[in-house]
Amino acid sequence: MSIATDNFLKALYLLRDEQVEAVMGTQLAARLEISSAAVTDMARKLAERGLVAYTPYREMELTPAGEELALKIIRRHRLWELFLQQVLDMDLKMVHEEAERLEHHASEELMNRIDVFLGHPDFDPHGEPIPRQSGSLPEADDLLELQQAEPGKTYLVARIIIREPEVFDLFARYGIHPGQRLQVVQCYDFDKSMELEVGRRKVLLSEGLVQKIFLNPLN
Amino acid sequence: MSIATDNFLKALYLLRDEQVEAVMGTQLAARLEISSAAVTDMARKLAERGLVAYTPYREMELTPAGEELALKIIRRHRLWELFLQQVLDMDLKMVHEEAERLEHHASEELMNRIDVFLGHPDFDPHGEPIPRQSGSLPEADDLLELQQAEPGKTYLVARIIIREPEVFDLFARYGIHPGQRLQVVQCYDFDKSMELEVGRRKVLLSEGLVQKIFLNPLN
DNA sequence: TTTTAAGTTTAAGCTTGCTTAACTTTGCAT
DNA sequence: ATGCAAAGTTAAGCAAGCTTAAACTTAAAA
Numbered sequence: 001m002s003i004a005t006d007n008f009l010k011a012l013y014l015l016r017d018e019q020v021e022a023v024m025g026t027q028l029a030a031r032l033e034i035s036s037a038a039v040t041d042m043a044r045k046l047a048e049r050g051l052v053a054y055t056p057y058r059e060m061e062l063t064p065a066g067e068e069l070a071l072k073i074i075r076r077h078r079l080w081e082l083f084l085q086q087v088l089d090m091d092l093k094m095v096h097e098e099a100e101r102l103e104h105h106a107s108e109e110l111m112n113r114i115d116v117f118l119g120h121p122d123f124d125p126h127g128e129p130i131p132r133q134s135g136s137l138p139e140a141d142d143l144l145e146l147q148q149a150e151p152g153k154t155y156l157v158a159r160i161i162i163r164e165p166e167v168f169d170l171f172a173r174y175g176i177h178p179g180q181r182l183q184v185v186q187c188y189d190f191d192k193s194m195e196l197e198v199g200r201r202k203v204l205l206s207e208g209l210v211q212k213i214f215l216n217p218l219n
Numbered sequence: 220m221s222i223a224t225d226n227f228l229k230a231l232y233l234l235r236d237e238q239v240e241a242v243m244g245t246q247l248a249a250r251l252e253i254s255s256a257a258v259t260d261m262a263r264k265l266a267e268r269g270l271v272a273y274t275p276y277r278e279m280e281l282t283p284a285g286e287e288l289a290l291k292i293i294r295r296h297r298l299w300e301l302f303l304q305q306v307l308d309m310d311l312k313m314v315h316e317e318a319e320r321l322e323h324h325a326s327e328e329l330m331n332r333i334d335v336f337l338g339h340p341d342f343d344p345h346g347e348p349i350p351r352q353s354g355s356l357p358e359a360d361d362l363l364e365l366q367q368a369e370p371g372k373t374y375l376v377a378r379i380i381i382r383e384p385e386v387f388d389l390f391a392r393y394g395i396h397p398g399q400r401l402q403v404v405q406c407y408d409f410d411k412s413m414e415l416e417v418g419r420r421k422v423l424l425s426e427g428l429v430q431k432i433f434l435n436p437l438n
Numbered sequence: 439t440t441t442t443a444a445g446t447t448t449a450a451g452c453t454t455g456c457t458t459a460a461c462t463t464t465g466c467a468t
Numbered sequence: 469a470t471g472c473a474a475a476g477t478t479a480a481g482c483a484a485g486c487t488t489a490a491a492c493t494t495a496a497a498a
Contacts, residue, residue, distance in 0.1 A: 004455060025476060038456055040477055045454095057463055057476060087306070088332045101324040110317055113307040223485060244446060257486055259447055264484095276446060276493055440498085447492070454484090462477070468470085 003104045006073045007032055008042050009051060012062055013070035018163070022059035068135055075131040076103040076111055078124035083114050085125045092125055092177060093168065127159025127178045127214065146194065146205075146213040149184045155215035156181055167212065174203045181218065222323045225292045226251055227261050228270060231281055232289035237382070241278035287354055294350040295322040295330055297343035302333050304344045311344055311396060312387065346378025346397045346433065365413065365424075365432040368403045374434035375400055386431065393422045400437065 011031045015023045025043070029036040043060050046052040051066035062070060080099035084090040090098065106114075112133070115121075122138035124130055129138045143158050157180045162168045171177065175198050185195040185202060192207040205213075230250045234242045244262070248255040262279050265271040270285035281289060299318035303309040309317065325333075331352070334340075341357035343349055348357045362377050376399045381387045390396065394417050404414040404421060411426040424432075 002454075026474085034455085035457060036476065037458080037478080041455080044477095084329070088329065088336060090329065090332060094326070094328060098326055098329055102321070105320040105324050107313070107317055109313060110303070110307070110309065113309060117307060221484075243444095245444085253485085254487060255446065256448080256488080260485080263447095442497080443495095445492105445494080447490100449490085450488090452485105452487070455482105457482075458480090460477100460479085462475100464475075465473100467472090 001069065004042065005046065005051075006069075006104050008039075008046065009062065009066055009070040010073045010077070012052070012060065013067060013074065016062070022061075024059070071131040071135045071137075073103060075133070076106065078128060078130040079111055079114050079118070079121075080106070081124045081126075082118055082121055082130070086118065093172065095125060096162075123159070123178075125178060126162055127157075128161075140214070143214040143216065146184075146210045146215060147187075147192070149194075149215055151184045151186055154181060154183045154218045156218055157213060158216045159214040161212040161214075167209070170209070171212075174201065175199050176203070176213070182215075220288065223261065224265065224270075225288075225323050227258075227265065228281065228285055228289040229292045229296070231271070231279065232286060232293065235281070241280075243278070290350040290354045290356075292322060294352070295325065297347060297349040298330055298333050298337070298340075299325070300343045300345070301337055301340055301349070305337065312391065314344060315381075342378070342397075344397060345381055346376075347380075359433070362433040362435065365403075365429045365434060366406075366411070368434055370403045370405055373400060373402045373437045375437055376432060377435045378433040380431040380433075386428070389428070390431075393420065394418050395422070395432070401434075 008028070011028055012023060015027055015031060025036050025039045029039045032039070040056075043052055043054045046066065047054040047060075050063055051069060052060050053063050054060040077099045080102045081095045084095045084098055085092060115133070120132075121130055123140070127140070129140060131137055140159065144155070149155055157176060157178050160171060160176065160178060162171075176182070180198060183197040185197050187194050192210065194205050194210050196203045196205065227247070230247055231242060234246055234250060244255050244258045248258045251258070259275075262271055262273045265285065266273040266279075269282055270288060271279050272282050273279040296318045299321045300314045303314045303317055304311060334352075339351075340349055342359070346359070348359060350356055359378065363374070368374055376395060376397050379390060379395065379397060381390075395401070395415075399417060402416040404416050406413050411429065413424050413429050415422050415424065
């Protein structure tokens, strides 16, 4: 498995996971920062290898074999992210791009040792689930959407969905990250924005940002 | 810097370090497991970039710029080796090939964090010196060659020069690794072989093997 | 001094993963 | 139903880092 293959399968899995609709080649091209011609090319090659279900001009999907591989790569990525943050105290901001490279180059053995070292963790530093060796995903069963939080109550941030680096930076600037305690000040129903208290600061979040945050009730 | 470049510079540095004579292209080809045509090709490219001093049919050497880069790569390699062994408890035998890949893919920032985590270590798990960020090499000043050890006295293994995997395996089978305590039983002057006591076992080493071991006196 | 073996270089070619440019297909809007 | 924009494909080509085969250089032995 090459790096290009790894990245293709991973991107296809994640895009599929992020939306209801089928994944379009252009999306994949944008995500991987390659041309759509390169996407077609790769799709054809991976279809030959039985990792992607694909017929020209039709949507593409991972086969079970492809999904299995994608989950392995995502496992590597998220284990590295957590390891770099927890053990080497790396900035949450650098952790992603570092993991993006390391995920392709560590042996199974090393990944398993990292897994053990971290105590078979279920979630990465962004709150994303870490696929297990078996390929199963830990359930974040009773996470609460921020929309459903009650004003006045205090919660812990459990998960933040990061798709755009700017969004990450924004949350970072306001001190919003997994593990952070926050309180809902008020919900503005007219546009579904919310006002929160994070640390000592009050923050106003638009609907789009609110939807990226998931909570656990405090106690 | 590509992986191929990294490996070329590293191999050239190490070969130069291991012997008195000039490095031959064939040696480099053997070490890197590529054809000698590929070596010529790479030498020409790196000469253009000012990293290698080279004229066709003549010996090649690192320029100061090339040596600086080589030392950086060796630093990465040895830091990874030590980290994998000390922190993740990886088998000394796997540590090398793992580091061989990781050395090309960690950021400066990550390597520095590993360095700090390990307390700015001077030697890797084989006892080889870890180049500092500045490019300087820690001196293993008063290491004793095994040849010069006195029968009856007890020492600690400080460094083992591993160039061939079989040699590594051999030492591993007899429990000889850095940090191991050993005693010299007898020296056989006629062929310069030696008999040692390692743990509870007696071991007979040929001259070639003896020369690979360096010691610190115990206390 | 000539021959020869070892070592090196050149030339041509391959694979992977890209690119751009030109083309085709699809499906939505009219 | 058709015509057009968006998406997708094909074709040709490039760079890196290899390969093999053939040609060449060097240094040292005969």
